[in-house]
Amino acid sequence: MIGLSTAAEVRAAEDVLLARTREGVLMQRAATGLATVCLRLLGRAHGTRVTALAGAGNNGGDALFAGAHLAARGARVTAVLLDPDRAHPAGLAALRRAGGRVTGPEGPDGLDRADLVLDGVVGTGGRGGLRPPAARLAGRAAAGPGMTVAVDVPSGVDADTGAVAGEAFAALHTVTFGAVKPGLVVGDGRGCAGTVHLVDIGLGPHLAAPRAHQLTDADVAAHLQPPEPGDDKYSRGVVGVVAGSAVYPGAAVLCTGAALRTRPGLVRYAGTAGDGVRAAWPEAIVTDGRPADAGRVQAWVAGPGMGTDDDARGALAEVLATDLPVVVDADALTMAAREPDLVRGRGAPTVLTPHDREFERFGVPVGTDRIGAARRLAADLGAVVLLKGDATVVAGPGGTAFVNATGTSELATAGTGDVLAGILGALLATGTPPAQTAAAAAHLHGRTGQLAAARGPLVASDLVRHLPRAVGLVRGSATGSLRDSGA
């Protein structure tokens, strides 16, 4: 698991370490790590042109020291000081000693010919959108030829939420110190950060236990264990699906198929799309009646394509009245938003899976702080909230949160949410903790999307077909093999 630490958590750990180390040691660790990543990205330093944008705080200090490292290796470094009278004195002296040039915000900045642009305008000390001179330079850097590398946080991005109020630096890479900040992996900040590189500056032992995480393949593999010799179709976790309708059988077919392909023990289907499900998935046990007629299950998925009429409302109320985990998706979300008490009083885990418009039906806008929004709704309803997006966020009622690290924009196609609901039901049926399980489902869904998209544009049923391979690859915990598989 990769911990996501807020700016305040990082600062608190830095304060402990600063009191125990010689002055400047932490910044040296950060700047050396930054320069090392830049050298790797550039391939060489000698003869390259580097522009370092440096604000008046420690973020600017990092950029100036890293610029000094690169200059000492033969790079032609120009430092652009946003506030020349307040530039980090030791960083500036180091840059000058190494032969770097220095200019002001209106001076010859070299951005038109740079191979590399370092964004050291502002880091965790930033407030609001970029101010005019910095915003102008960030725009020129984005339009110029140089590879853009943000120092710690892309300037203009809120490190905690990923919110961007106004302009922000658009980085291809972000080299971040001590811990990954949530704003680099969620919301608009995710798009500004590019590839995130973590530099260890020794904060680890002093960091508070993070309240937000990203799962890795290895974490998710624990949710995808193969059956053991003593297992039978019941012991692997039986999933119940309440989805689809006579008019819209597709959602039921996708959801049931995804559950079967994720964990092929037993899937029971109850609803009015039974004929379609029988035709597509002869393995499923289908009842045309109500959920209570379906037989015993260990988790329910309710919602995709089921409609919102009285019968649908009755079926939803029936599964929510059980003491089993329930996934509330699509039409079930619309009904739960009308009657939140259906969810609020439950003792067993409930996982709601809204996209933004479904989320807003609960009466609160998502806004720019997606983790915060998911946490608040989760606390209000006493449920897990999986807020879909390019980086899906999961929050538990106690505040534990996850940000998904896998996926592809090719998933923006009808029916992929039905597949996610089926995957999630299959994983929840084993009784693992619901918030992490929901995050594992989003991770597997994203990996499956990546596999399917490698062959070209995908539709939702492609995901169902690729699920067994994605499960196999994640089980192997071999991230590289996804890339090397030729899929």
Ligand SMILES: NC(=O)C1=CN([C@@H]2O[C@H](COP(=O)(O)OP(=O)(O)OC[C@H]3O[C@@H](n4cnc5c(N)ncnc54)[C@H](OP(=O)(O)O)[C@@H]3O)[C@@H](O)[C@H]2O)[C@@H](O)CC1
């Ligand atoms: N602590 C440590 O030991 C270590 C810290 N490290 C590094 O320090 C960074 C945090 O440094 P920090 O706290 O000095 O703040 P920082 O991010 O430089 O910002 C302050 C400057 O930004 C300016 N500014 C603010 N908003 C702005 C805006 N919208 N648009 C434009 N400018 C804006 C603000 O201006 P002012 O408001 O003062 O006029 C001030 O000049 C952290 O991210 C990491 O890189 C590493 O070296 C590891 C060791």
Ligand SMILES: Nc1ncnc2c1ncn2[C@@H]1O[C@H](COP(=O)(O)OP(=O)(O)O)[C@@H](O)[C@H]1O
């Ligand atoms: N741009 C994107 N990048 C990554 N994933 C995306 C993107 N757009 C949508 N998705 C994912 O695709 C799925 C769409 O779900 P949903 O909107 O419920 O679709 P449907 O209701 O048609 O099944 C979600 O898992 C979401 O996270």
Ligand SMILES: [K+]
């Ligand atoms: K920065």
